[in-house]
Each structure stands twice: as C-alpha cells, then as structure tokens.
Amino acid sequence: MSTALAISNLTKTYDNGFQALKGIDLNVEHGDFFALLGPNGAGKSTAIGIISSLVNKSAGTVKVYGNDLDTELSAVKSYIGLVPQEFNFNIFEPLVEILVNQAGYYGINRREAFEHADVLLHKLGLFDKRREIARNLSGGMKRRLMIARALVHKPQLLILDEPTAGVDIEIRHTMWEFLQKINSEGTTIILTTHYLEEAEKLCKNIAIIDQGRIIENTSMKQLLSQLNAETFILDLQDPLDKAPLANGYPIILKDATTLEVLVDKPQDVNALFTQLSQQNIQVISMRNKMNRLEELFMNLLKQER
C-alpha cells in the first residue's frame, strides 16, 4: 500500500507570532478515508492550506504520493482535489463553466472537460442546473458543486474541509454515500468535520489535532475501543418522583420520565434493565447521550488541557 500523504515535523508560525502548527507528523495511506478532527482554531485548516499550497509552511516536509511539496509542487498539486470550507467559486459563472475551467487549469482540454463535468453534475444531482449561475444555488447545492469541482481532474487524494457544514440531513446522507463510493473506487479522502457521527460513520483512521499538535492518531476502531464508559438516556413509560437505585449504575432523574445512566465498559445493560424491571419501571426507549466519538473527543481534549 503506498502512502498518499506523509507529513513530517510540519510547523507554521504566522507573521503575528501565532504558532498554528507545532511540528505535526501524519501519514495517510492510499485508499484511506481519514478523519482530521479538532476544535476550532486547532490547526486543521492551516494544515490543509499548506498541503494544498495556499499557505506557506514555516518548517517541515509534506509529500503527496512521494512527491515533495518543496521540489515537485506541480506533481503534488495534480494529485490533490480540495473542497475548502468557504464557498470560493465565482458566483456569476454557470456551474458547467466553473467545472470546465477548473479542469482546464489541470491541462484537460475543453471537450473532455465538458464530458466529465456533465458526468459529475449528474452524479451529484446538479445536471439540471448546469447552465445556471452558481449564485442561484441553495447551500446544499453549492457544497455539492464544490465536491464536483474538486473531482473534475480525477484527483487521487481528495481533501474535504467541513464539506457538509450547514447541509440538511437528507443531502448529507446522499453526500456520504457518494463519498463512500468514490473512496471504494480508490480515491483517498481526508475529511475534517465538526459532525463527529459523520467521521465515525465514514472514516477508517483518525487524527485529532489540538492547539497545533496531534494528540491522537490511530484507527477509528482502536479509538472507539478506548471508550471506557457510555452515558445512556432512558425514556420511561410512567413518571417517577425520584431516581431509582440500581446497584453499580449511577442514575440521574433528568425529568419525570427520563433517566440518565452511566454504564462502565465491562458492565452490560441487561443487568440494569433487570434491576429496573424489578422496581416496576418500564423503559420504552434508550439512546446514547452523546455520539461515541464525541464522548472520546471531549475526553481527549480535557486530558490535553
């Protein structure tokens, strides 16, 4: 398996002295669906900016499919497709022109570019709007246009910086399916997102960045296995006056018909239900208080600070 992205000791200090990246190391293998997570201002966008050559690095090396950013910039750029966080297309241009122009910057002739643009616009549900100017699109359509534009030159490494921000759940699911499909076809994907269920659902490996440092870099499976306790919310059939007692399970009465229970990893929930049942408490539904990854993410950040 070849390495799609290799980052070593990457550092960025802005002119005002702010150190956005403090020597990060990161490897992303070919074919991976990789999550790069972190709170706002952690350094994710700076790292992406450097990889895509929009931000000048202060130190360190970046290699994309073995090509060095410093010495083989043109090759590095040709491997990458970027979906930035902000809309950055010309809002006065028709969709098809935005895509064809982008292809042209990669040396793809117009006839071929038009054909490929049409295929992508079809796949992303934008074909009917191909002659409309981008300003007329809805937020979700604009996000999909950005993905289409990033893919128009058939990049091997697709970098998505919060691609589903502000997108409704239905479109988000459609985008997830699309991204999973292109990943299964061989495109390596790096994703940053604040929707942690998105990262958990899509990504195979993960790095968490905070205050310019990588604080976790492992497989999604491995990370989730570190979760040693989960908080569940139980909805009850009948109201209660006070929290019931259950041996080994701390329970909080959130309101008359809602309980919050902390379950440690070795414990099972059957024993909890047995104890509740013995007290004639009927549970009608149960859910996680937080997404599992969200819980881990918050724990890791707390530990670091």
Next chain:
Amino acid sequence: MKLQLQFVAFKTILIKEILRFTRIWVQTVLPPAITTTLYFIIFGNLIGSQIGDMDGFSYMEYIVPGLILMAIITNSYANVVSSFYGSKFQKNIEEMLISPTPNYIILLGFVGGGVARGIIVGGVVTIISLVFTDLSIHNFYLTTLIVFLTAVLFSLAGFINGIYAKSFDDISIVPTFVLTPLTYLGGIFYTIDMLPEIWQTVSLANPILYMVNAFRYGIIGVSDINLAVAITIIIGFVVALFSWSLYLLNKGVGIRT
C-alpha cells in the same frame, strides 16, 4: 506541467477572461464607446473647428490616435485590476493557485484578457472615429506593435494594482489619481511643442507621452518623440512590470498566507 497542458491552462484563463467582460459588455464595451463619441463631438467637431490645423492635420485627425490609445490603456488596465481583485475577493483565485498551472501562465492569462478587452474597445472606438474623420494608417506594423505593447503594459500595471489591492477603493485610486492625469497630460489633445520649455521637459517623464506619440506616428505619421526611444521605453516598461508581477505572484503577495 508539460508545455501542451500549460497551453490548455492558458487558453482556459484567456477564454474565461474574455467571457467575463463580454458577458457584461454594457459595463465594459459600451461606456468607452459613448465617452469617446462625446470626445469626438465636443473636442473634435465643436472646439476642434476653432483650433485649426496641428502639425498639418485637422484637430480631429490629430486627436483620434490619442483617443483610441486612451481607450486601450484604460480598458486593459481596468479589465485586469477588476478581474484579478474580484477573484481575490471571492477567493476563486484559489482555483488556479491549487492547480499545477505555473504562475507565469496565470499572469499571461490575465494579461491576455486585458489585451483582448483593450483591443476590442480600441477597435470599437476606431470604428466610431470613422464616422467623424477619414482614417488612413501610415505604418500598419508600427501601429499594431504599439497597440499590443501598450495593452500588455497596462494589463500588467492593472495586475500589480490587483495584487496589492485590499479593498475595492484600492482598485480605483491608481486609475483616478495616476492613470487619468498621466493620460490627459500625455499629449492626446496637444503637441508638447505648444508647451513652455520647462513643461516640455516635465512631459518627457510621462511614459504615456511616448506611447501616444508612437501610435500617432503609426496612424498619421507625426510624432513629438523619437520612435526608437519610444519603443525602447515601452518595451523596458513591459519587461520591468512583467518581472515585478511574476515576482509578486511567486512570493504569493496578497494571495497566499
């Protein structure tokens, strides 16, 4: 990036730029046509008839080359500065910056767009001038060369303005306070022989004077300036501005963090 692919990238930027200004032709091509028509009517016909001949030509014939060149100068400059700054403002310049397109191709693409607009508007103004006077070209090759070099020069100047601009105010300051005065004082409406000696000397520091006179020579065969000096100065400016633009682009001034 291979040369053939670079040519595709150049063609893409050029087509994009031409489509941009032709799509909004009411804002880009029509206004200079109307303004120049007014110049022809007011300065050429009404006032010009009172002035009489200049260097052996009617005043209308004398000012036509300068007015054509003024249209080329302002439009090639305006096209590049507004397009490049607009791309920076909307951040769609990043589309090019993340691609393997070399910086000199990006520069040539924008300059090509400016040259195209300058030449199209210059052509429209030339056609309008034919309504007011007979225009015969004294030296076709010189005329073509000066048109091309002037359009390139001011496209490059517009590009540099676009790189440094941080707001829409910044893209109108140079045209208003530098370009317009230099153009009007560049011998479009008069020969510098009419000026007192001191102002003749001062005028020689104005680069636009050399372009206007070289172009006027190409059209009607008269010039206040030595042609070889004029062409050398224009080429010198083109080389200097191209190098400066490319340096700024390579450094990422105003476009990379």
